[in-house]
Every structure is written in structure tokens, then in C-alpha cells.
Amino acid sequence: xxxxxxxxxxxxxxxxxxxxxxxxxxxxxxxxxxxxxxxxxxxxxxxxxxxxxxxxxxxxxxxxxxxxxxxxxxxxxxxxxxxxxxxxxxxxxxxxxxxxxxxxxxxxxxxxxxxxxxxxxxxxxxxxxxxxxxxxxxxxxxxxxxxxxxxxxxxxxxxxxxxxxxxxxxxxxxxxxxxxxxxxxxxxxxxxxxxxxxxxxxxxxxxxxxxxxxxxxxxxxxxxxxxxxxxxxxxxxxxxxxxxxxxxxxxxxxxxxxxxxxxxxxxxxxxxxxxxxxxxxxxxxxxxxxxxxxxxxxxxxxxxxxxxxxxxxxxxxxxxxxxxxxxxxxxxxxxxxxxxxxxxxxxxxxxxxxxxxxxxxxxxxxxxxxxxxxxxxxxxxxxxxxxxxxxxxxxxxxxxxxxxxxxxxxxxxxxxxxxxxxxxxxxxxxxxxxxxxxxxxxxxxxxxxxxxxxxxxxxxxxxxxxxxxxxxxxxxxxxxxxxxxxxxxxxxxxxxxxxxxxxxxxxxxxxxxxxxxxxxxxxxxxxxxxxxxxxxxxxxxxxxxxxxxxx
Amino acid sequence: xxxxxxxxxxxxxxxxxxxxxxxxxxxxxxxxxxxxxxxxxxxxxxxxxxxxxxxxxxxxxxxxxxxxxxxxxxxxxxxxxxxxxxxxxxxxxxxxxxxxxxxxxxxxxxxxxxxxxxxxxxxxxxxxxxxxxxxxxxxxxxxxxxxxxxxxxxxxxxxxxxxxxxxxxxxxx
Amino acid sequence: xxxxxxxxxxxxxxxxxxxxxxxxxxxxxxxxxxxxxxxxxxxxxxxxxxxxxxxxxxxxxxxxxxxxxxxxxxxxxxxxxxxxxxxxxxxxxxxxxxxxxxxxxxxxxxxxxxxxxxxxxxxxxx
Numbered sequence: 082x083x084x085x086x087x088x089x090x091x092x093x094x095x096x097x098x099x100x101x102x103x104x105x106x107x108x109x110x111x112x113x114x115x116x117x118x119x120x121x122x123x124x125x126x127x128x129x130x131x132x133x134x135x136x137x138x139x140x141x142x143x144x145x146x147x148x149x150x151x152x153x154x155x156x157x158x159x160x161x162x163x164x165x166x167x168x169x170x171x172x173x174x175x176x177x178x179x180x181x182x183x184x185x186x187x188x189x190x191x192x193x194x195x196x197x198x199x200x201x202x203x204x205x206x207x208x209x210x211x212x213x214x215x216x217x218x219x220x221x222x223x224x225x226x227x228x229x230x231x232x233x234x235x236x237x238x239x240x241x242x243x244x245x246x247x248x249x250x251x252x253x254x255x256x257x258x259x260x261x262x263x264x265x266x267x268x269x270x271x272x273x274x275x276x277x278x279x280x281x282x283x284x285x286x287x288x289x290x291x292x293x294x295x296x297x298x299x300x301x302x303x304x305x306x307x308x309x310x311x312x313x314x315x316x317x318x319x320x321x322x323x324x325x326x327x328x329x330x331x332x333x334x335x336x337x338x339x340x341x342x343x344x345x346x347x348x349x350x351x352x353x354x355x356x357x358x359x360x361x362x363x364x365x366x367x368x369x370x371x372x373x374x375x376x377x378x379x380x381x382x383x384x385x386x387x388x389x390x391x392x393x394x395x396x397x398x399x400x401x402x403x404x405x406x407x408x409x410x411x412x413x414x415x416x417x418x419x420x421x422x423x424x425x426x427x428x429x430x431x432x433x434x435x436x437x438x439x440x441x442x443x444x445x446x447x448x449x450x451x452x453x454x455x456x457x458x459x460x461x462x463x464x465x466x467x468x469x470x471x472x473x474x475x476x477x478x479x480x481x482x483x484x485x486x487x488x489x490x491x492x493x494x495x496x497x498x499x500x501x502x503x504x505x506x507x508x509x510x511x512x513x514x515x516x517x518x519x520x521x522x523x524x525x526x527x528x529x530x531x532x533x534x535x536x537x538x539x540x541x542x543x544x545x546x547x548x549x550x551x552x553x554x555x556x557x558x559x560x561x562x563x564x565x566x567x568x569x570x571x572x573x574x575x576x577x578x579x580x581x582x583x584x585x586x587x588x589x590x591x592x593x594x595x596x597x598x599x600x601x602x603x604x605x606x607x608x609x610x611x612x613x614x615x616x617x618x619x620x621x622x623x624x625x626x627x628x629x630x631x632x
Numbered sequence: 633x634x635x636x637x638x639x640x641x642x643x644x645x646x647x648x649x650x651x652x653x654x655x656x657x658x659x660x661x662x663x664x665x666x667x668x669x670x671x672x673x674x675x676x677x678x679x680x681x682x683x684x685x686x687x688x689x690x691x692x693x694x695x696x697x698x699x700x701x702x703x704x705x706x707x708x709x710x711x712x713x714x715x716x717x718x719x720x721x722x723x724x725x726x727x728x729x730x731x732x733x734x735x736x737x738x739x740x741x742x743x744x745x746x747x748x749x750x751x752x753x754x755x756x757x758x759x760x761x762x763x764x765x766x767x768x769x770x771x772x773x774x775x776x777x778x779x780x781x782x783x784x785x786x787x788x789x790x791x792x793x794x795x796x797x798x799x800x801x802x803x804x805x
Numbered sequence: 806x807x808x809x810x811x812x813x814x815x816x817x818x819x820x821x822x823x824x825x826x827x828x829x830x831x832x833x834x835x836x837x838x839x840x841x842x843x844x845x846x847x848x849x850x851x852x853x854x855x856x857x858x859x860x861x862x863x864x865x866x867x868x869x870x871x872x873x874x875x876x877x878x879x880x881x882x883x884x885x886x887x888x889x890x891x892x893x894x895x896x897x898x899x900x901x902x903x904x905x906x907x908x909x910x911x912x913x914x915x916x917x918x919x920x921x922x923x924x925x926x927x928x929x930x931x
Contacts, residue, residue, distance in 0.1 A: 084861040086853070086870050088825050096771045099784035121857075133773030143828040143869040167840045167872025206826060216812065217819035225809040282730030284770030319676060319713050320769065338815075339806040347807045358676055361712030361767070377671035378703075379710040395669075438731035438772035445773060476730065512730045526733050536710070 085123045087164065088142040091151075092205060094129030094291055095284070095323055097136035101153050102126075105137055108156035113164065122164055128292015128327075130205035131446035132192055135175060140187060140205065147187045148173040178442045178464045192443050195462050197424060199432050200248075200408040201448045204292030209327050212334040215295040221340050223414035224299050227306055228346040236307040237263060240410070242418035244430045249275055249366070249403030250481065250507045251583070252429070252496040258400055261390035262308040265398040270310040272301050273394065273401040275371060276317040276324070279363035280479030281530065283510035285434040286404035288446050290317070290324040293408065294331035298341065298354060300410035305352045308400050313354040316371050320361065328356060363480070363534035366508075367582045368393075368401040370536065381538045382582035403508070405434055425451035429495030433506065439476075439513035440467045452493040455485065459513055470515040474598070478507025480527045480534075481587035483594025484520060503594040505587060519616035520595040520602050525553040531588040542585030545576035549592060559619035561607040569596060648718070649688060653681050657689075661696045671697060671707055675714055684715045712767075720755040720762040722800050724748075725779040729768030732776040736790075740776050741765060743793050760801070780805075824866060832890035834868035834913060839884035841875025847882035848901065855902040856885070859909035868913050881924055887912055898924040 091097075091106045109124045130138045135149035139159070146169050148159070155173060162168045174183040175190060184190050198204075207214035215221070227236055241256030262270060274297060278286040290297060301313040317325060332354055335341040343351040357375045364370045365380040372394050374380035393399025409431060413421045422430045429451040435458065438444045442464035449458060455475055459465070466472050474484040477494075483504035492498050496506050514523065528550040537543045549572055552565050573589030580586045596603060605611050610619050660677050664670055674693055679685055685708055694701040708714045726732075726741045741752060741763075748756050748763055755762040771777050774786025778796075783805065785796060799805040806812055838844070838853045856870050876884045881898030885908060888894045895918055897908060904922060911919050 084821070084857060085825065086857050086872075088823070090826070095769070096773050099769075099771050099774065099777075099779075100786065121854075133771070136773060142826045143833075144871045164872075165840070166842075166845075166874055167838070168874040207823070213815065213819040214823055216816050217823050219816070221806070221812055222809075222816070225806070225812050229809050279767070281728065281733075281768040282772060284768065284772065287770050320766070345806060346809065346812075358672065359711075360672055360676070360714055362710060363767075374672065375669070377669040377673070377707070379706055436772060438775065439734050444731070444775075479730065510730065512734060514734060518734055523734075526730070 085121055087122045087144075088125055089122065089159075089164075090125045090127045090140045090142065090205065092128070092130045092136060092138040093126040093209075093323075094133070094136075094204075094288055095321075096129065096133035097138060098323060100137050102137035102151075104153040105139075105151060105156055108153050109160065112156060112160040116160075116165075118164060125208045126210070127207060128204040128209045129201075129288040129446055131196075131201065131288070131448075132190075132443065133446065134442070134444040138205075139173075144169075145186045145188070147175060147185065147190065149175045191461055191464065192445065192447075195453065195457055196448050197432050197450050198448050199412055199421075199424075200289060200296075200405050200434055201292070201446070202412065203296065204288060204446075207293070209292055209294055210330045210334075212295060212331065212338060212340075215293070219415060220295055220411075221299050223411040224302050224340065225346055227303050227414060228348045228350055233263060233307045233309065236303065236414070239414060239418050240307075243413045243421040244418075244428075245406065245409055245413060245421065246429060246496060247403055248405035248409070248433065248508070250478065250505065252506060255402060255406055258390065258402070259304060259307050261388070262310075262398050262400040265391055267309075267398050269312075269395075269397045270308055271394045271397055271399040272305045272308065272310045272313040273368075273371065273375070273399060274301055274313065274315040274407055275366065275368065275401050275403045276315055276321075277359045277365045277371060278318060278321075278404075278508060279366045279534075280481075280508050280510045282438055282512050283436045283479060283508050285436050285446060285509045287318075287321050287324050289404050289408050289434075290321070291327050294324075294327050295335065296411055297404055297407045298331055298335055300407035301354060302341065302345070302352045303410055303414060304400060304402065304407070306350050308398070310400070311351055311353070313352065314357050314375055314394070315354060316357045316359055316365070316375055318361070319358040325356065325358070332356070362536070363530070364536045364582070364584050367584060370582065371401065372399065379536070381536045382584075384581060405509070426493060426495045426498075428497055433494075433509060435477075435509045435511040437463050437511050437513070439511075440470060440472075440515040440518070441465070441513040442467055451495045454491050454493055456490040458494075458511070459490070463513065466513065466515055470517065472513065473516050473518060474514045474520070474595075476504075476512040476514060476523065476591075477510065478505030478587075478590070479510040480530050481505050481583065481590055482507045482510075483590045484514070484523065484598065485594075486598040489598075503590065503597055505590065517614055517616070519557075519612050519614035520599040521553060521557050521606055521612070522614075522616045524592045524595050525550065525557055527591040528553055528588070531584065535584065535588075539579075539581040539585065541576045541579040542581065542588065545572060545580075546585070546588055548572060549576070549589060553592070556603070556606050557612070557617035557619070559606075559610045559617070559621070563604075563607055565607060566596065566603055569593075649682065649686065654689075654692065656681055657692070658696065661693075667697045671699065671704065672711075675704075675708060679714060684718050686716060686718075690716070718755070718759075721760050722781050723762050723764060723779075725764050725766040725769070726752075727767075727769050727771070727775070727777040727779070728765040729770075729772065729775075731768070731772035735775040737776040739790060740778065740788055740793065743790050744778075744797075747793060747797060761797075825869065828867075828869040834890070835888040836868060836870045836908075836913075837873045837876075837886040837888065838870060839874070839876040839878075839882060839886075840872040841879075843875065843879045844882045844884060849883040851902045852883045852885065852900050852905045855905040856909060859906045860913075863909065863914060865909070865913060878924060884924075896924050897922040 139148040246252040369383040370380040389399040694704045885900045
């Protein structure tokens with residue numbers, strides 16, 4: 082077997098893909114083959130590196146050079162300089178925004194320094210369409226270990242002991258969820274992977290599925306063995322064509338290698354996985370709604386109990402976990418609960434992946450230990466605020482979360498600390514806002530979203546969110562009153578307390594948190610009819626606004 | 633709520649919905665091992681074949697799967713992904729995710745709407761463009777983003793829009 | 806998949822194909838080959854291929870070969886430099902394909918500098 086001297090990993094995640102990374106790969110491939118270098122140099126299409134701001138990304142091994150903003154037109158130069166002559170292409174190296182210094186190595190970039198990768202361990206390192214590369218990095222070893230040496234209850238015990246909590250937002254302990262489903266006797270049970278990533282501004286799950294699909298398949302098989310299921314479903318958004326493609330390839334390869342199918346590792350455990358496509362409904366991220374959707378109906382939630390663990394898909398015991406939760410499982414099985422617990426805070430162990438976006442220099446996907454300070458994420462990993470502006474707030478948890486003001490940036494983030502300040506971990510969306518963002522307008526944006534996405538089954542959510550949205554429109558049009566602010570609070574509380582599912586129970590959070598931390602801004606809107614950020618039109622025409630700004 | 637009259641396109645049905653397409657859909661349904669719980673899957677396929685889900689196709693699916701037309705319409709109207717109106721030649725998706733929103737996607741949407749003379753969800757009179765808002769496509773590093781057909785345009789500036797549309801109007805993309 | 810052993814067998818094989826990606830981040834031995842125009846003209850490609858072959862043959866896992874540009878000592882191309890972590894680099898000159906395998910055998914496998922090939926005036930011969 083010929084050993085290559087050089088591997089060029091080109092990011093093929095959605096961000097880079099939409100910036101022509103595929104053309105870049107093709108161009109490099111053609112040059113390498115035409116010049117007879119294919120035995121020496123390997124061009125690999127990998128998953129997301131996370132550094133979407135500067136995509137497309139190329140990482141060169143073993144010299145560890147990291148190129149950013151690479152266009153297909155750069156292929157020739159990279160080939161002639163780096164591949165043929167071994168000289169790095171200076172112009173494509175990353176420059177730190179704060180020091181104006183070129184950085185060659187990934188490990189020296191502040192974007193990566195504070196990160197700790199467990200769920201994203203293989204993203205950007207392996208070719209996701211090649212099962213052997215996953216196996217090379219201990220892939221399916223955890224499944225092998227579980228099936229040859231452990232009882233289902235032993236598996237559940239490890240997961241319980243690791244204190245892993247659901248990464249989809251709720252934070253329910255995963256091990257307990259498994260145990261509940263395990264204890265409900267039934268000859269047919271199901272495992273479901275929730276890949277219906279609906280938070281607008283979050284792309285963690287998609288990146289894992291695109292970059293390391295086998296880690297999810299392996300974890301689903303492990304969960305299947307633990308709870309006694311023979312069949313798994315991945316419920317994925319139809320809007321994620323690349324992730325769907327990679328999953329299909331991965332499932333077929335796993336079947337070929339006998340890692341899905343009957344009698345895995347010569348045990349009496351058989352397991353298979355099927356994809357189910359979502360069709361664009363945010364509420365389907367709620368597990369009972371998701372189950373209704375898999376059954377082919379409208380994705381409306383049911384009242385709980387009964388919980389899916391008792392009666393879920395086709396009325397059978399069902400366990401629903403999120404993509405990122407699954408991606409943590411193989412490492413926990415292989416390295417143990419204690420290893421996993423070394424990282425994190427008292428009540429939130431391990432790491433969390435965030436999609437960092439908005440007015441920040443380094444937009445991208447970051448995985449940090451629980452307990453990391455928001456300030457470190459924004460200023461060290463994120464490289465600070467764009468164009469020298471001032472940070473105003475950080476929105477976490479998407480439509481279910483809230484806005485965190487500057488003075489709270491030093492709290493260590495975990496499930497409980499975020500809830501205590503009126504926001505939420507959510508699935509991991511993290512949007513940075515600066516002084517040009519109006520808090521009323523941000524709330525209005527989220528309420529427009531929830532109003533549209535409310536399934537309409539229960540009244541508080543269907544009508545309450547509509548009314549909340551209307552009040553916000555009134556305020557931003559310059560017609561709000563001080564009573565409207567009170568109304569927002571009482572109605573918001575009412576919607577939270579009386580809605581059927583998580584969507585309505587959390588949808589007023591964006592309003593309530595901004596009202597709490599940016600109360601003055603609301604008051605200025607209703608009393609002085611001024612939008613300090615200059616975003617809300619306050620009933621004025623474009624022309625009048627222009628005059629005001631110019632003066 | 634949709635106007636029921638809009639369910640029936642004004643276009644020539646024979647031409648829009650030829651028998652071959654129905655045959656393809658029928659074949660797909662027939663090869664399914666069981667029909668229970670497959671409604672969404674079948675609708676995805678039907679939309680792939682026909683490009684949209686007109687009333688006749690919805691009723692055809694209802695008969696084939698043995699469910700009521702109301703159930704099929706209930707599902708079609710519930711999910712954003714399903715469309716019961718024909719789309720234009722080019723679908724323009726404006727990302728309205730949070731990252732794009734804070735970088736001015738609503739402004740981009742307004743300009744597109746003015747340029748094309750249609751609102752979000754509508755198709756231009758010449759059948760060339762359909763304008764649509766879409767929830768996060770995940771290219772937040774490129775915000776604001778619009779997608780025309782398969783092509784992604786990132787960091788779109790308001791003044792670039794006329795130029796982008798022009799390429800498609802002249803078929804030069 | 807029938808057993809853990811079978812999986813491990815596939816893993817061993819697959820690891821060889823991608824172990825390159827784990828190198829360079831930690832303390833590995835870096836072998837640099839000068840591949841400027843003069844180096845290539847003097848046969849540096851052959852040198853490099855022979856280095857790679859030898860590494861492969863001996864299943865060496867803590868060393869990797871990197872192409873670099875002109876190293877300046879054009880009079881004794883092809884040039885090969887061996888960097889051990891935390892040690893002074895050693896620069897070899899006139900490294901033909903045969904001599905390249907010598908370097909791997911003596912310097913990398915046994916840890917002994919091949920004195921005869923070290924360039925006069927470089928750190929090791931002054």
C-alpha cells in the first residue's frame with residue numbers, strides 16, 4: 082500500500098459548499114492527477130471545520146497549514162507552490178483580526194484554542210463518505226464493546242453516570258430517558274434521532290451529520306441495544322440535502338460492513354435505521370409532534386403524559402434524542418463516564434456546540450466546555466465584535482431563549498445559569514448583537530416566527546403569540562403605550578404557563594428577557610417615540626427617517 | 633388560510649399534469665411495502681415529480697393511500713415545505729434566519745419584492761421567479777444570503793440585487 | 806461484522822491511511838526535503854520518494870516528510886533536514902535516493918546522526 086505524503090482536507094460543509102468548495106476540490110484533483118501526484122497527495126472532502134466565516138477552508142497535513150477564503154481560482158497556485166515546491170501560499174493564510182498577524186497552524190488560531198471537541202471530534206478530520214476513516218479513529222469500537230461485553234443495563238448505567246443531558250435544549254438526563262424506555266416492556270420499541278433543527282440561526286446538528294454521520298448511527302445502535310429497540314428513525318429536515326446525502330451513504334456503508342442489520346457482532350441484536358424527512362415545521366422539534374409527523378400526519382404535539390417512553394411512535398415505547406446528544410455517546414462508552422465528567426460544571430457535564438453568528442468577527446461552529454464564559458466565546462474564539470462596534474447583547478436559545486446583556490457576560494454558561502437569567506441553552510444558536518440592533522425589533526422578529534410556526538392546537542399559543550406580536554408591531558410603529566409594556570408581561574406569563582408544549586411555554590422568552598434587561602429602550606419607544614438603534618420606523622416614512630439621521 | 637380557488641391553477645391542466653407524471657407517482661406508491669404512515673414521504677415524492685402539489689394530485693394521493701382528501705390537505709397546508717401553487721422557473725429563497733436578519737435580510741426581501749413586483753410566496757406574472765422566505769440555510773458566515781435556484785449568493789448588498797436578477801432575466805447565469 | 810477482532814483488523818489497516826493527519830500537532834520528527842527548482846533538478850523527488858518508502862516499510866509512526874522551498878545551500882542539493890523536537894536541526898547534503906534510506910535507518914530508527922552526510926559548516930560540523 083502506498084503511503085501518501087500529503088493530505089489536503091477541503092471543507093465540504095454547507096457553508097463552504099455554497100462557496101464553491103466542490104469546484105475547488107475538483108480543480109485540485111484534476112491538477113494532482115494530470116501531473117502524476119495521485120500516489121503522493123490525497124485530496125479529501127471533509128465535514129465542517131467550524132470556521133465558516135472564512136470558508137472555504139483547506140487544512141494541509143502533516144505540515145498543519147491552514148488556508149482560508151480559498152477560491153477555485155486558487156487551486157493552480159496551491160498546486161504549483163504548496164504541492165510541487167512545498168512553499169506555503171502566504172496570501173491564503175489566516176490573519177488574526179486583533180493582531181494583524183498571519184497564522185499558519187490551526188492550533189495557534191485563537192478561534193480553536195479555547196475549544197474542546199467531543200461531539201465535533203471528527204468533523205474536518207475525516208472523509209464523511211468513507212466508513213473506514215471513521216473506523217480508523219476508533220469508530221464502531223464502542224458498539225463492538227457494548228455488544229460483546231456489556232448488558233443493556235450496564236450501558237444505561239454508564240450514560241447515567243456520565244450525567245450527559247439532552248443537547249436539543251431541554252437538558253433532560255439522557256441516561257434516565259433510556260432507562261424509562263428500557264423499563265417499559267414491549268416487543269417493539271423505537272429509537273428516534275431528532276435532526277429537525279428548527280432554530281433559525283443554528284446549524285450544529287447539520288454540521289455533525291454532514292461531517293461525521295457514522296458517530297450518530299453508531300450511537301443510535303448503542304441506544305437501540307440499551308433500550309431494546311430494533312429500529313431507529315432519523316427525522317431530518319428536507320432542507321438539508323447534503324446531510325441527507327451523507328446519511329444515506331453512511332447507512333448503506335454501515336449495512337455493507339455489517340454494522341447495521343441482523344446479528345451485529347455475532348450477538349442476537351439486530352438493528353436498522355431509516356430516514357424520515359421533515360417538511361418545514363418548527364414545532365416538529367418537540368418530540369410528540371415529531372412522532373406524529375413520522376406517522377405521516379400533521380406535526381401537532383400531544384399532552385404528556387403519556388411520555389414517548391411509555392407510548393410513542395405507533396403507540397410503542399420510544400426514545401427521542403438529539404443529534405449532538407448521540408454524537409457524545411461513543412466517546413463516553415469508550416473512555417468512561419469519569420473522563421466525560423472531567424469537563425463541565427457541577428450540573429452540566431461535557432461540552433456544548435454553539436453556532437456563533439451575527440455581529441462577530443469569526444462566525445462559525447464552536448464546541449466549548451460547559452462553564453465557559455460568554456465573554457470568552459465572543460471575544461477570544463469569536464475575535465470580538467465586527468467593525469469595532471460595541472456589544473449590546475447575546476441571544477441564545479433562538480425563539481425559545483432570550484437576550485443576555487453585556488453585564489452578564491461573565492457568568493459561566495450551562496443549562497441552569499442560562500435559565501436563571503431568563504434565557505435558555507436551547508439547541509445552541511448564539512447570535513451576537515451590537516448597538517445597531519433594536520431589542521424591540523429582535524423580539525418582533527422572534528414573535529413573527531413563533532406566530533407563524535405555532536401549530537394552532539392550543540389557544541394560549543395560537544392566539545397569545547399573535548397578540549404579543551401585534552403589540553410589538555404597534556410599539557415599533559410608534560403607537561405603543563406604557564400599558565402595552567405591562568400587557569406584554571402579563572400576556573407573556575400567561576402564554577408560558579398555559580401552553581401545551583415547549584414552543585408556547587418558551588416563546589415569550591425573547592420579549593420577557595429584553596423587557597427585563599433593556600426596559601429603557603422599550604420606554605423610549607412608547608414614551609418618546611424614539612428607536613435608539615434607529616431600526617424601528619416609528620410610523621415615519623423613509624424620507625423623514627433619512628432627514629432625522631442626517632441631522 | 634389559503635383561498636380554495638387558488639388551489640386550482642389557471643394553467644392548462646393537461647399540459648401541467650401529464651399522465652406520465654401520474655404514472656410515475658403511482659409506481660412509487662405501489663412499490664411501498666405498506667402505505668400506513670407514508671403520506672409525508674409520498675407528498676415529498678409528488679412535489680419532486682410535479683414541482684408542486686395541485687388539488688388533483690392531492691386527491692389522487694388520497695385515493696391511492698385510502699385516506700380522506702381533507703387529511704391530505706391538512707398535512708400539505710401544515711408544512712412550509714409543501715406548496716400547492718406552481719413555482720416560477722427560478723425560486724428565489726431569501727434566508728430569514730436570525731443571523732441574516734440582524735445583517736439586513738428584511739431589507740433585501742423588500743428590495744426583491746419591489747424589483748419583482750410580488751410579495752414573499754408569490755410568483756411573477758411571467759412565471760420567471762418565485763420569491764420565498766426560508767428559515768436558516770445554515771450559511772450564517774455569509775449572511776445575508778439569498779439562493780436563486782441552486783446558486784447561493786452570500787454577503788448580498790442591496791445594490792447588487794438588480795445585477796443578480798438581470799443575469800437570470802438574460803439567462804446568463 | 807462478526808467480532809471485535811474483525812473490526813480492529815479493519816481499523817489497523819485504515820489507520821495507516823490516515824495517520825498522517827495526526828502528525829505535526831505533537832512532538833513528531835519532521836524531515837524536510839528542499840524542493841526548490843535546483844533541488845528538483847538535482848533529484849530531490851527521488852530522494853523524497855525513497856524517504857517515504859523507507860518510512861512506510863519500517864512502519865515509522867512518529868516521523869513525517871515535508872516538502873520545503875529552497876534551503877539556500879544550492880551547491881549540495883538535494884538537501885534533507887531532520888528536526889527532532891527540542892534538538893538542533895541536522896542538515897544533510899547531496900542526499901541521493903540510496904543515501905536517503907541510510908538517513909532513515911540510522912538517524913530515525915537508531916537515533917544516530919549520519920555524520921558523513923552532514924554539510925560542512927552547518928550546526929553539527931563547525
